Amino acid sequence: MGFKIPVSSPIIDESDIKSVTECLRSGWISSLGKDVENFERDFSSYHGAHYGVATNSGTTALHLALASLGLKAGDQIIAPTFTMIATINAAEYLGIRANLVDANYKTWTMDLEKVEGKINVKTKAIMAVHIYGHPENMKIVNEIAEKHGLIVIEDAAEAHGAEIEGKKIGTFGRVASFSFYANKIITTGEGGMNITNDHDLAERMVWLRAHAFGRGGKHFWHEELGYGYRLSALQGALGVSQTKKIDTFVKKRRSNAKLYNELLAPLAERGLLTLPFEESWAKNVYWMYSILVNEKYRNPLMLHLEKSGIETRTFFYPIHRQPYYSIRYTGERFPTADRLSNEGINLPSGNALTDDQIQYVCKEIENYFNSLGI
Numbered sequence: 409m410g411f412k413i414p415v416s417s418p419i420i421d422e423s424d425i426k427s428v429t430e431c432l433r434s435g436w437i438s439s440l441g442k443d444v445e446n447f448e449r450d451f452s453s454y455h456g457a458h459y460g461v462a463t464n465s466g467t468t469a470l471h472l473a474l475a476s477l478g479l480k481a482g483d484q485i486i487a488p489t490f491t492m493i494a495t496i497n498a499a500e501y502l503g504i505r506a507n508l509v510d511a512n513y514k515t516w517t518m519d520l521e522k523v524e525g526k527i528n529v530k531t532k533a534i535m536a537v538h539i540y541g542h543p544e545n546m547k548i549v550n551e552i553a554e555k556h557g558l559i560v561i562e563d564a565a566e567a568h569g570a571e572i573e574g575k576k577i578g579t580f581g582r583v584a585s586f587s588f589y590a591n592k593i594i595t596t597g598e599g600g601m602n603i604t605n606d607h608d609l610a611e612r613m614v615w616l617r618a619h620a621f622g623r624g625g626k627h628f629w630h631e632e633l634g635y636g637y638r639l640s641a642l643q644g645a646l647g648v649s650q651t652k653k654i655d656t657f658v659k660k661r662r663s664n665a666k667l668y669n670e671l672l673a674p675l676a677e678r679g680l681l682t683l684p685f686e687e688s689w690a691k692n693v694y695w696m697y698s699i700l701v702n703e704k705y706r707n708p709l710m711l712h713l714e715k716s717g718i719e720t721r722t723f724f725y726p727i728h729r730q731p732y733y734s735i736r737y738t739g740e741r742f743p744t745a746d747r748l749s750n751e752g753i754n755l756p757s758g759n760a761l762t763d764d765q766i767q768y769v770c771k772e773i774e775n776y777f778n779s780l781g782i
């Protein structure tokens with residue numbers, strides 16, 4: 409707010425307004441009615457999945473997925489320490505401990521060479537996070553999971569439309585959780601969705617999503633602990649119109665990244681910053697366009713950009729450093745995640761970003777380094 413160039417702003421156009429307005433006029437504004445179902449169908453089939461179960465946030469999607477898979481207190485999961493807090497909180501709500509794994513310095517996803525060392529008899533699942541839009545290497549994740557009999561879940565909150573060898577993420581594990589928060593690649597304001605090819609799991613998620621109503625022939629009869637995680641039809645209607653534009657938004661984010669990469673290449677060649685990476689097998693959707701800068705310069709550069717009206721963000725603080733969680737990981741070291749967290753900057757990345765704005769941001773980054781005389 410107040411910035412000339414915000415770090416992320418969505419595009420809400422007339423087709424979105426029309427879709428939501430029609431929903432309002434129809435009177436079907438709860439989760440019942442056609443809009444949520446249409447959104448679930450369109451979004452899941454876009455990612456090549458049979459079933460979609462919409463929820464009111466990405467966090468509740470993750471929580472619902474873990475609960476519906478039958479994970480419970482005392483179980484453990486493998487997860488990256490370099491992720492957004494909700495990945496781990498969703499497990500915490502169920503009393504599930506996350507065994508954290510350090511990051512890969514190139515792709516910023518989990519360092520898969522360190523996963524097997526963290527698996528023990530209580531481990532039930534691997535949570536793969538496609539961080540900042542770069543897909544995790546799901547082939548390797550699945551190999552490890554198969555060898556140890558583990559369930560695979562994708563936290564795809566930042567990676568709508570990302571691909572691995574030409575196939576969309578979202579069906580490499582048993583279930584994938586997405587977020588539609590306002591800064592994500594498509595948005596419903598707040599919202600989330602689980603997609604899966606597992607029919608029974610989808611049914612169970614639908615049932616637990618809405619209070620586990622109506623088994624045993626009686627509506628107000630609850631055989632299990634359900635949740636109040638429904639998405640409203642207003643949000644579903646926005647989801648339907650936004651889903652039509654995923655390809656456009658992904659293309660936009662990739663062309664923005666390409667322009668950033670071109671304009672920042674001279675600074676990268678001088679060793680002043682590191683550009684984001686894309687594996688040869690991967691389609692990165694650049695949810696955030698991010699760079700790494702030596703920690704000596706990171707905060708001063710962010711301050712310089714702020715003074716120039718450019719909003720930026722630091723990277724996530726890794727989970728093992730979060731005040732709520734740190735006590736559990738005191739004996740462990742995660743040097744790469746620490747380094748990423750100290751060096752990373754998210755530059756303006758939203759769907760509404762223009763070429764002129766990217767040019768201005770890059771010019772100001774150059775001005776900062778020039779002012780240092782290096």
Ligand SMILES: *Cc1c(COP(=O)(O)O)cnc(C)c1O
Nearest residue numbers: 465466467492494495565587589
């Ligand atoms: C945004 C995000 C979430 C949570 O989504 P909300 O809709 O904000 O609850 C979970 N995991 C990751 C990796 C995210 O980026």
